Amino acid sequence: QQQVKQSPQSLIVQKGGISIINCAYENTAFDYFPWYQQFPGKGPALLIAIRPDVSEKKEGRFTISFNKSAKQFSLHIMDSQPGDSATYFCAASIVGSARQLTFGSGTQLTVLP
Amino acid sequence: DTGVSQNPRHKITKRGQNVTFRCDPISEHNRLYWYRQTLGQGPEFLTYFQNEAQLEKSRLLSDRFSAERPKGSFSTLEIQRTEQGDSAMYLCASSLRSDRADTQYFGPGTRLTVL
Numbered sequence: 001q002q003q004v005k006q007s008p009q010s011l012i013v014q015k016g017g018i019s020i021i022n023c024a025y026e027n028t029a030f031d032y033f034p035w036y037q038q039f040p041g042k043g044p045a046l047l048i049a050i051r052p053d054v055s056e057k058k059e060g061r062f063t064i065s066f067n068k069s070a071k072q073f074s075l076h077i078m079d080s081q082p083g084d085s086a087t088y089f090c091a092a093s094i095v096g097s098a099r100q101l102t103f104g105s106g107t108q109l110t111v112l113p
Numbered sequence: 114d115t116g117v118s119q120n121p122r123h124k125i126t127k128r129g130q131n132v133t134f135r136c137d138p139i140s141e142h143n144r145l146y147w148y149r150q151t152l153g154q155g156p157e158f159l160t161y162f163q164n165e166a167q168l169e170k171s172r173l174l175s176d177r178f179s180a181e182r183p184k185g186s187f188s189t190l191e192i193q194r195t196e197q198g199d200s201a202m203y204l205c206a207s208s209l210r211s212d213r214a215d216t217q218y219f220g221p222g223t224r225l226t227v228l
Contacts, residue, residue, distance in 0.1 A: 006155075032215050043117070043204055043219030044156065089155045098169040099208070099215050100146060103155030 004092050006104025013111050019077040021107045023090035026071065030092040034101070035064065035075045038087045047088070048075070080111045117220035119205050125226045126195055133191045134223045138207030145188050146217060147180055148204040149173065156204050162188060163210065195227045 006023045013019045023033075032051055036044035050057045050064040050073065057064045063076040077084055087108050091101040118137045126132050138145050143164050148156035159178070161169045164185035174180075177195075182188040192199055202224050206217040 034216075036219075041221070043206075043221050045219065046216050049216070091155070093215065098146075098161040098163075099144070099217075100158040100161055100169065100171075101148075101156070101217060102158070106153070106155050 004090060004102050004104045006090050006107060008107060009105070010108045011110070013080045013109065015080065015082060015111055015113050017080050017111075019075075019080045019084070019109055019111070021075045021088055021090070021109075022072065023074065023104050024070075024072045025092050027092075027094070028071070029094045030102075032093045032099075033064070033066065033073050034091050034093075035062075036089045036091060036103075038089065038106075044089060077109075080109075082111045082113050085109055085111050117205055117207055117218050119203075119220040119223050121223060122221060123224045123226075125228065127228050128197060129194055131191065131193045132195060132225065133189055134203055134205075134225075136188045136190070136205030136207075136220060138187070138205070139209075139218055142207035142209050142218075143185065144208045144210050144217075145182055146206040146208075147188070147190050148206065148219075150202040150204055150222070151200075159190075159203075192225075195225075197227050200225055200227045 034049035035047045037047045038044045048062045061078045066073045087106045090104040093099045145162040147159040150156040162182040177193045180190045202222040204222045206219045208217045
């Protein structure tokens with residue numbers, strides 16, 4: 001199975017709040033888990049990525065938490081800002097392959113001022 | 114060059130016509146990918162090139178689709194006899210093959226509308 005399941009489909013957060021987006025995967029061969037941010041009319045842009053040898057990675061206000069046994073990973077956006085309003089996609093790719101990304105279905109985040 | 118570029122940005126065509134899209138990757142990136150994204154969904158992998166060789170194709174890539182990457186530089190994606198179901202955003206991404214750096218950089222996409 002190549003599927004990556006993402007939730008919630010949409011999320012509304014107040015400015016300064018924490019946004020949490022969750023993803024689950026089935027294929028244990030996945031070894032690279034990036035999160036992409038996409039604004040309307042633009043292509044996806046890499047936000048942060050993690051490999052399964054660590055359980056957490058933090059870059060500024062963005063943190064990935066990774067649970068290998070549960071085959072789940074999540075994106076936390078601390079101190080959410082209106083400028084963070086975008087669609088977020090989790091993704092995964094497999095070692096030794098062409099590294100094509102399998103994306104989740106996306107979460108539309110709205111941060112209210 | 115600061116990123117992946119794609120042309121045209123928008124294409125409207127009638128059913129049955131052929132269309133061709135172009136992608137210019139980041140200089141020296143040897144890997145190039147094509148994805149398709151429909152409204153409200155994540156991108157889906159179509160095909161992959163390493164240098165000029167097309168090494169992998171998705172089952173989504175029907176016989177009406179063909180992609181090339183001559184000389185390992187820019188790439189073209191052609192759709193023959195377009196159908197309404199081909200309406201989507203076609204995204205190109207490039208990356209530099211290395212042991213640790215797998216970052217794929219995406220272009221702005223070409224939005225195709227088939228009438």
